[in-house]
Amino acid sequence: MSAPSPVIVPQFSTRTLTIQSGNTILLRLPNGEAKAVKTEKNSTVSLGRLGVFYANELIGEPFGRTYDIVDKKLKLLPPRTLAEVEDTDATNELINDGEFVQPLTLEEIQTLKQSGAHASEIIKMQIEQHANYSLKTEYSKEKYKKRKEAKYSKIFTTIDPTLFNVCEHWFRKDQTRIRDIRIDALSQILNMANIRPGGRYLAVDDASGLIVSGILERMGGDGRLLTICNTDSPPAYPVTVNMNFTNETVAVLSSLNWATAEPGHTPLVAPVDVPADQIKSDRQKTRLNKRKAALDLLNTTREELFAGEFDALIVASDYEPFSILEKLVPYLTGSASIVVQSPYAQILSDLHAKLRALPEYLGPSLTEVWLRRYQVLPGRTHPTMNTSGTGSFILHAIKVYTFFVWL
Amino acid sequence: MSAPSPVIVPQFSTRTLTIQSGNTILLRLPNGEAKAVKTEKNSTVSLGRLGVFYANELIGEPFGRTYDIVDKKLKLLPPRTLAEVEDTDATNELINDGEFVQPLTLEEIQTLKQSGAHASEIIKMQIEQHANYSLKTEYSKEKYKKRKEAKYSKIFTTIDPTLFNVCEHWFRKDQTRIRDIRIDALSQILNMANIRPGGRYLAVDDASGLIVSGILERMGGDGRLLTICNTDSPPAYPVTVNMNFTNETVAVLSSLNWATAEPGHTPLVAPVDVPADQIKSDRQKTRLNKRKAALDLLNTTREELFAGEFDALIVASDYEPFSILEKLVPYLTGSASIVVQSPYAQILSDLHAKLRALPEYLGPSLTEVWLRRYQVLPGRTHPTMNTSGTGSFILHAIKVYTFFVWL
Amino acid sequence: MWSTARLIAAGDTVILWLTRELVQHLVVTPGKDFNSKFGHYRHSDLVGLPYGSKLGSRTGRGFIHILRPTPELWTMALPHRTQILYIADISLVVSYLDIRRGSRVIEAGTGSGSFSHSVARSIGPSGHLWSYEFHEARAKKAREEFAQHGMSDIVTLTHQNVCKDGFNLTDAADSVFLDLPAPWDAVEHAKQALRKDRPTRICCFSPCMEQVLRTVSALNDAGFSDITMYETLVRSHDVGQVPVLQSITEVADKLKKGEEVREIKRLRQIAGGQRSHQNPHGEKRKRDEDSEMNEQEDAPVGEAEDSGSGKRLKTDDDMGTWTPSRDVDVSRNLDDPSTHILRAGASIPAAPTAKISVSKATSEVRGHTSYLTFATLLPPMPPAPLEDDAPSQGPQST
Amino acid sequence: MWSTARLIAAGDTVILWLTRELVQHLVVTPGKDFNSKFGHYRHSDLVGLPYGSKLGSRTGRGFIHILRPTPELWTMALPHRTQILYIADISLVVSYLDIRRGSRVIEAGTGSGSFSHSVARSIGPSGHLWSYEFHEARAKKAREEFAQHGMSDIVTLTHQNVCKDGFNLTDAADSVFLDLPAPWDAVEHAKQALRKDRPTRICCFSPCMEQVLRTVSALNDAGFSDITMYETLVRSHDVGQVPVLQSITEVADKLKKGEEVREIKRLRQIAGGQRSHQNPHGEKRKRDEDSEMNEQEDAPVGEAEDSGSGKRLKTDDDMGTWTPSRDVDVSRNLDDPSTHILRAGASIPAAPTAKISVSKATSEVRGHTSYLTFATLLPPMPPAPLEDDAPSQGPQST
The missing domain is CATH 3.40.50.150 (Vaccinia Virus protein VP39)
Known part of the structure; x- marks a missing residue:
């Protein structure tokens, strides 16, 4: 078994290895959509409902990482494993046999959010109050949880601009x-x-x-x-x-x-x-x-x-x-x-x-x-x-x- | 639990339940192709290389059964299980690195067939003589065997004319x-x-x-x-x-x-x-x-x-x-x-x-x-x-x- | 099943076609009203009209088409109790399972009844469908629906968990359709329920590959043969009419004309600038210079703008947007049948533009519904081998 | 890699395009001959010709096109040592794995080298490809081929079982492509070989679903993220020119004319029959009666014939066979560029028939090649959590 020969030619790259000031980068939002933002040094990046953070936190980072916005700062998260990935093909069909009702009203949710409750707490309350939840299969439960999580999460991922x-x-x-x-x-x-x-x-x-x-x-x-x-x-x-x-x-x-x-x-x-x-x-x-x-x-x-x-x-x-x-x-x-x-x-x-x-x-x-x-x-x-x-x-x-x- | 109500309406059918004299029925041949034959009472059905048999043997039979032609008579076979089904997607690519050579010459095979050897015997001999056979994976072996079997088999299946x-x-x-x-x-x-x-x-x-x-x-x-x-x-x-x-x-x-x-x-x-x-x-x-x-x-x-x-x-x-x-x-x-x-x-x-x-x-x-x-x-x-x-x-x-x- | 009379009668189930995306159903009940954004109607207005009529609303602000139900229209209009089956899967299953006049069919579960209606249509009054539903509320609603649609003679609906309790049938059915989370648990029951005097068939409808693998194995173990699997989809196409494509020569001519216009403008500006040179305000001259240079900066070579589409030809926008007109409901446009003819490219001046019709698949299509695993159950082998029956039957004996 | 000069030189690898289905390769070796049913050539004839030339044979009986190799043409011409990859899979893998100038790529196994050539083209001399092949004879042949194609600097070929012995590389590669029967056994080795300072990617090429399921699980266990799977295919279309479709009115007119002709013929036959009535041979009259009745038996209503197409209109055969002309190599038809224009429907008498071009997918297409399972390996998490690094970095502090 021959050992591979060493490589000495310097690599050329059409873009930089890490996020730079002045880049226009894409962020994957919790709802699955991508949003383009400019990472200008010393500027603030706003992601609407998700909140704002300081561009410098991304500059110098490799692409592809996932962050949670906590108190206007970025918390680096480990990449999601398969068990954590949402089933994006949860049926879009309108099930109208009365099983999938919203257990908390919009007003109640709003109040909870304003009182500073974390997304996971809101979800927990929703689940508890969900009338027919115990009747659901484990599979449906998981689907439901993921969907709710996406709705209140402030997590985003930078997209490698390949x-x-x-x-x-x-x-x-x-x-x-x-x-x-x-x-x-x-x-x-x-x-x-x-x-x-x-x-x-x-x-x-x-x-x-x-x-x-x-x-x-x-x-x-x-x-x-x-x-x-x-x-x-x-x-x-x-x-x-x-x-x-x-x-x-x-x-x-x-x-x-x-x-x-x-x-x-x-x-x-x-x-x-x-x-x-x-x-x-x-x-x-x-x-x-x-x-x-x-x-x-x-x-x-x-x-x-x-x-x-x-x-x-x-x-x-x-x-x-x-x-x-x-x-x-x-x-x-x-x-x-x-x-x-x-x-x-x-x-x-x-x-x-x-x-x-x-x-x-x-x-x-x-x-x-x-x-x-x-x-x-x-x-x-x-x-x-x-x-x-x-x-x-x-x-x-x-x-x-x-x-x-x-x- | 209510028992299903009994059905009394007589069934209508657009065709007969079993093969009748005068039908034009399709037969699935070992190579996967279908061939149409007429099952006229007291007539002989010829399937070319596969041989001939008497149409009366099929008349009255249900569709979908598999037969082997043995001495110009039909031998009913049980339906094939998955283990016996041929991998029809055996690669069609021409592998020309010398591995898939024909171990018996055409003349040798002809002689074997004329001497009355059964298909399975011919295959066995081919396998034994196959130079690189031992090197093959189990998967390739099976593929090879199935392909050979199809070539010498006299088995056919009647196709339900749905x-x-x-x-x-x-x-x-x-x-x-x-x-x-x-x-x-x-x-x-x-x-x-x-x-x-x-x-x-x-x-x-x-x-x-x-x-x-x-x-x-x-x-x-x-x-x-x-x-x-x-x-x-x-x-x-x-x-x-x-x-x-x-x-x-x-x-x-x-x-x-x-x-x-x-x-x-x-x-x-x-x-x-x-x-x-x-x-x-x-x-x-x-x-x-x-x-x-x-x-x-x-x-x-x-x-x-x-x-x-x-x-x-x-x-x-x-x-x-x-x-x-x-x-x-x-x-x-x-x-x-x-x-x-x-x-x-x-x-x-x-x-x-x-x-x-x-x-x-x-x-x-x-x-x-x-x-x-x-x-x-x-x-x-x-x-x-x-x-x-x-x-x-x-x-x-x-x-x-x-x-x-x-x- | 549904009414086959030419005219709508009280008690009929009818389909209201508001738009392609909005298809509803109704039991004609004189005394009741139907209100929608396409107008207000009394049920009694419908009675006596021929099926296929176009009815204008009392307010004069909309109209609806009243159609005779078919299983396909019903699928568009039905109340979804579960994820439903659509025409591609339904029709292929009906063909593969050899479902036709007089067939005796089993389905589990009933779900929203989309498949049930299609089967009932195909087998007619001389056939029979045994339909099983595990979920009690859904079973109740489906039973009511079948009664309303005059299918009670054709369909026997049972509230039962077939994986546990089977079908209560032996050698009775021509085919079985299983739309269950764990079809493998029902395979042996299905075998019992199927006839043994002819080839019978089964179809298992499974969204995931893992379910298919397990189903295939269960079917093989139970002695089913010809196990195969299909996926089928419908690919919708949008049709649009677009102007015959413009030749590049026309574009070049237009660009040249643009150059000329710009040059004339520049010369005029310079002339103007020279006149205003006497002007004591230097500011003015600067502006002229600027505008001259701005013109120059429009020359063909330079740095790419960072966004926007630059000074593209006017025609370009028109070309860029000649996406096919969506499959809009033309019937909605009473007074303007020309709505669908896209405006001609502004580039081609006065003459009526020649059009061609082009089609392509819609941008978003259904990418997967389910895997259809099929298998056949053949009549059992006769007890004695065939060759013992008639050793003299060989053709050589004739 | 291959020559980029305009003219063919001795020692160049060239592609000979005989027909679309017959594409071969050749190392130009003066002194050697190339013989085929498209003519006889000396290799020395090729030297000095520009790439893209059409060369007529010495016998005058055929010609060939001499092309510059590309990985795509090479894929059409290469000696198959294993099942090979085609453009749809190759190009998508190159894009997903972000393979571009300077990339450092691993592939296992080398196989017939179809993917290797594509990668070498894309990465250029500043990139590197480590290619591993388990099968010794195949490895040897591939090594010779890469040397012949001037790729030795770009590709390092190793004869090694990567599932057992890994890649002998650490933190070196930007991407890994595994075309192995058991890719899961190589996943941990791949992880070791991949760089850790940027996102890197892996693709596993598996023909069967069971392999995909196991691969996905192995990738997940090894810490790869964004695991996804694609299937891609190319759907070839046949293009044909067909006469503008005939209106049913024309068909009706033709049928009416046929009725008239038949009636006249019948009357003539009867007249003839009456004349021949004096004839002492009854046989003749009988024939006349027969022919009269035969005419009648062609009347529109009766029993279906058991086979054949009956007395269809002449035009019909032409309509029936207007399948698109296959994508024939027009260059073969030196003297007759009109070969592809299908004959006009015999129905439309003299005027030149208007034609339309229509296309449809070829009847037989590749239905599946492989499943492409992709995953990303992200740089490891930094040892300390980010918020401890700079608690004052929040935008509110500016």
């Missing part, structure tokens, strides 16, 4: 804004496009930057990502905010829009070569320099696009996909992957029908993603009772050269 | 001919259409009679089924053959075609009222009577359609579905169910878009069926490794009256 967690958060929060791209779809898209450190990629991301986030995460600051957007100004990719990327990670990204991405088009920009005698102030000079830098970047980015030889193209766009491929596929190198996402099978069926008549698209395939999560509590293992119905359709093809080498 | 089994057989045999209607889809269609003994139904079945079979089975000889077809002659519904329906069960069915189902159309038929002096023979007379009966039936059936008040309409057709609904929905009674099946979501999306603008279609819904089968062998429980990808899309709506009762 691509998986950030995608899941956005999917739950606003599936439409990320074009129904569920994490299984995003994962497959990134693999199909062969995203790796050092690669050069083209992307059209009308999915709030989810695709861009995935590519940047997988590139890890090494390579080049060029996106084409539909806005005058540089595109806003709000999902990237939750990723808490380091500056190096984001540095590989530049953007053009559909006008500036046209080789025949000369962008109309304000003059940057102003004669020295016409510059009225240092301030104006600084601005002109900034403007010049921007124009240079625009021109360099355009040249880079037009030089082509990109390794893959990912499209998740609201516009007609074939018109996008016609424009961008010429800039791909041979054997590059083309990946197009849509919430609708129909859109990609039409695209597929077009592509398979064209020899530069090798092996176009249309697939639908499928994902199922299970509850794995002891004795109660089953798929979750509610799930997302749709997570994307993906079209994949390989760009090949249409000229033919005859031997 | 709607479930017949549908499954056709789906496996030729999914296209039954328009991708999987048993879960068929079951939902029949429930959605509220098929019951005594009901009156309209159906368009371009699915080889699968829909008709389901309706007839659920009506149990009580009620009325009128189908509209696209042929001159009465429609062939080949699936009904496998159902082995009694004559009473089928008697509720009549058919029109798209021309004869038009109220404005007068079918062109040969004259039936031939003056007595023009009838040249008894034979001609018999034929004229038959022709007249057919015409009478045609006219009665047309009148019945045009009188309307049917309880449901089921459409599984290759033609444009809205044109079908326009023609047939007027013959439905208020609150009747309308169920349209298609292999394609797109076809029903277009239909749905049309229907929801029309007030006579209440609550149109588009659903897709989903079915998953599991292997439940001890310690090896999991969904089957291969499954059907699609089983139908269903559109359902309720016919309501467009005139409005204001109070």
Whole structure:
């Protein structure tokens, strides 16, 4: 048995190991929802009903830990074992045979809370007063207890901002804004496009930057990502905010829009070569320099696009996909992957029908993603009772050269 | 504790309790496939490689039993326990690291078989000679043994011709001919259409009679089924053959075609009222009577359609579905169910878009069926490794009256 | 079961369809009223109307559809006493258990009666359903319901713990359906109750995998064969009509036009700035410079904004929101059948936009209901082996 | 890993795409030949071609595409030593385990190396993969393969039974992937190998539910948290172009025309029969009568035929067979790009038929690969409780 060889290469990370000042981090609340908060040094973080605490208590902590808010301070809790995990699939059905009545009135609970009673005391009182409680099975009892606990608990968990967690958060929060791209779809898209450190990629991301986030995460600051957007100004990719990327990670990204991405088009920009005698102030000079830098970047980015030889193209766009491929596929190198996402099978069926008549698209395939999560509590293992119905359709093809080498 | 009340109503059955002469029954062969054979009294049934036997041995037997063919006679076997069931999901992957080599050559096996060796002996020899067999896990060993057994066994099982089994057989045999209607889809269609003994139904079945079979089975000889077809002659519904329906069960069915189902159309038929002096023979007379009966039936059936008040309409057709609904929905009674099946979501999306603008279609819904089968062998429980990808899309709506009762 | 007459009569159970999400039931009782946010009605108003009628309220502010009950509509409208079964599971169980006209069926427990109604419909008056419920109050309510629905002849309801006391039946049923927390305790009782002269079937409905494993083992031990397990679901689709997708060329043209407009604006501002140069207030010039630079900062390359959607094209919002219109109850929109036609992308100026219909699964679907474990009980083997019966039956003897 | 140069060089591993179902790999070795039913090639022919080229065979009878390897293409082309992982599972595991540039990953067993290649691609040269394989021959082959693919710096392959002997690593890995028959025996070893300064993750890949249950329990006992389980699959769709569906009115018209034709034919036959009445051979008349009656027997009402499809309309066959054209490799059809356009329904005479594209899931799909059980290992709790550290940190103190 050979001993593994020691590792000496330093690790690169797209984000910091622990929570930093200025991060936008997600917290899992007792009701299961995630909430984004900014951890600015010396600031106060407010979690509404749960209370407030001082951001500095989180800064420097590793992600994934669980805290109770006690007297506006954080008390670190051990991670929950399976026995403590709530059965999230407690039936949502309305049982109206009169068994599940609220034993304490809302007013009574309010009074108890104001008198400083702890959540566990309120629950105990509720249970005691619950008329039919003794009739319930042990299983129902537990369910009932957990549900009540969630309602009065002030416990939260910081969420590690992995691509998986950030995608899941956005999917739950606003599936439409990320074009129904569920994490299984995003994962497959990134693999199909062969995203790796050092690669050069083209992307059209009308999915709030989810695709861009995935590519940047997988590139890890090494390579080049060029996106084409539909806005005058540089595109806003709000999902990237939750990723808490380091500056190096984001540095590989530049953007053009559909006008500036046209080789025949000369962008109309304000003059940057102003004669020295016409510059009225240092301030104006600084601005002109900034403007010049921007124009240079625009021109360099355009040249880079037009030089082509990109390794893959990912499209998740609201516009007609074939018109996008016609424009961008010429800039791909041979054997590059083309990946197009849509919430609708129909859109990609039409695209597929077009592509398979064209020899530069090798092996176009249309697939639908499928994902199922299970509850794995002891004795109660089953798929979750509610799930997302749709997570994307993906079209994949390989760009090949249409000229033919005859031997 | 009250004792259940005794049942005195005689049972009706759409088929006989045991296998009868003239039945077309399905047999499950050792390779898992089903084969249809006709059990005609005093005839011989041939199962190819498995051998032949005398049909009389099956006649009078209950369905579902397992037999071994020994010397051209049937030996009744007890049903298989879980321990004896083959792991059908033995991996299909090509393992090419040289472990699964055939230890006996085909010639050797042939010689053994000709020398009268029993399957189990051949397997034993194979196992003994299998080079790496001792290295295998117990699990692989079992898999290997089962696979070999299936290959040489002469065991078969009669399949009870339930709607479930017949549908499954056709789906496996030729999914296209039954328009991708999987048993879960068929079951939902029949429930959605509220098929019951005594009901009156309209159906368009371009699915080889699968829909008709389901309706007839659920009506149990009580009620009325009128189908509209696209042929001159009465429609062939080949699936009904496998159902082995009694004559009473089928008697509720009549058919029109798209021309004869038009109220404005007068079918062109040969004259039936031939003056007595023009009838040249008894034979001609018999034929004229038959022709007249057919015409009478045609006219009665047309009148019945045009009188309307049917309880449901089921459409599984290759033609444009809205044109079908326009023609047939007027013959439905208020609150009747309308169920349209298609292999394609797109076809029903277009239909749905049309229907929801029309007030006579209440609550149109588009659903897709989903079915998953599991292997439940001890310690090896999991969904089957291969499954059907699609089983139908269903559109359902309720016919309501467009005139409005204001109070 | 329920009325099969064309017209509604007093005493009928009817289904009131208010919206797809709000389906209720009612026993037509002249003298009583029905009030809802969809209007006020007297039960007597319903009598004599054909089933499938649309009835406008006395206030003129709403309407309802009155439908004939079916087991499927009943499932949407019934009072939930327990978690209920839905059409996907019910219909597959009915098929697998071979339940049809005349079948004799056992179910335990009765629960909310969703499955019972479906079985009663399928077997008709010549069949029989023995239904067992452990919970006394639920049993009582179900019995009343069955009586109200004219099912008393078809269904025998027994208040009994079948795991302990069995079914009080021998060789009587064609099939058994068990929806119990511990079905394995009822398997031997089920075996006794099933007929032995033909293949009979059992289905155990279990939400968790651990229950399935134990049930499978119990069924195998009891001599059931063909043990298999299925899961079935319904995947609802939303259908929407969306404008034909816009080509990227149109977007590029619009962006170019934007560039031109911006450049003209900038030149104008500079001209204005030069005019105001004579202005003694330096503040004004600064603002002009600012606005000029702000324009420049809208140039295509720069740092990403930290949030919001930037200066996206107007059309974009329209494109972004072309999610399919939910499956809204069109019947609610009496005067405006066009409610469902989404507004055209603002991008395409005047011409009527071509539309396509697209569908996709609804975002939230039922992900699991239960595992359906099925098994068959075959007639017992005859006492003497078959080959001894007729050694001369082989085909070679003909 | 593999070559990133634009042009193919000797010694490169390349992917040969013959058809979608036939994807192979090759180390370009000038002097060697590649022969297949798609033509004969010399390896030296490939040298200097750009990746993505289409190469016609020397015999002129076929061609192949030469592609740059990716882990996904490699998965299609690799020699199966064991059951392998596919893109759905691999990509989800990579995401959940947070595998990215620089990650340090453990996998056991190596198997056919499908997952290893994907991980190596994602972590790049600054990451590391420790891969363990119990089976000696498989370990040897995998080691050769990794060397050939330039992965030796990234992957350390060890021939070891990790359930018994562990990973020989402490606090070293960011994540662990276990594809073993008894992953529970390796859970404690995995815990030791994982870093303790950040959340780390584990995934156990198990085909059967019983394995999942035992794994979940072991993970919980070992102190892993957030235990969850996923199943993921890819559902392939077939796309076809079909004629716009025919209206029932057209069908009715065709049937009416058929009636007319048949009536005319019948009248002609009768006329012919009357003419042949003078014929002394009665046989002829009988045939005429028969044919007349046969015509009549085609009338719309009668007994069902026992098989076949009867006298369906000609158009019907075309409608019946408009299954989507399979996802054929269009590149194979050099001269006939129209191969995929299905023939128009014979029903619609001359005008070019409008087509729509429709898609549906392929009839046979992968129904299950494995259950993916995930869990997280959090950094251990600090020795002293947090509140003792800084009792004055509460926001009220600012």
